[in-house]
Amino acid sequence: GENVGLHLPTLSVQEGDNSIINCAYSNSASDYFIWYKQESGKGPQFIIDIRSNMDKRQGQRVTVLLNKTVKHLSLQIAATQPGDSAVYFCAEMILSGTYKYIFGTGTRLKVLA
């Protein structure tokens, strides 16, 4: 939504540079992780996911790294573009049990021209 970026940490990146957005997740038993992008006035949009048996996954211009030792997830965006400006947040899920996801609060990415 349009207010989702308030009170969030902001990462400002020059257009063309690489961006790294970090997420500390909460549960060491989580099996599955997703990065979402949320532009102002829109719902979250899937970017990339990773399973807990992997430590790296690449998509188009995006890479997700998972470090289970320190419960840390990162999203790397290569050659950041103005259209990448948005709020990014991670989600974790434990597959056994319910279908509940736990969402991080997010980071606002600002791309400077």
Add this chain to the structure above:
Amino acid sequence: DVKVTQSSRYLVKRTGEKVFLECVQDMDHENMFWYRQDPGLGLRLIYFSYDVKMKEKGDIPEGYSVSREKKERFSLILESASTNQTSMYLCASSSAGGYNEQFFGPGTRLTVL
């Protein structure tokens, strides 16, 4: 193109009114979710449903109820709206089983006066 739609983008209601938020998905997904999104708090799960007529409480169900009479439709009901229910409401759906991303609707910005 897969789609989750929500009945209203913006809604203004008065305290004590009954409010209906509708969500429809066209992906034949088994699971549907209602979240609220508030600045600095991330997405918080209100209710979810993993099948028609089935529902499970999320983390903050108080003051809300849901209805799932058809697979494609999941309704969120505020029986008696209060000012602290002013928020962005997001609906999502996903396939059954694990390792499935959630697809989100555009959100409904509800203001309760």
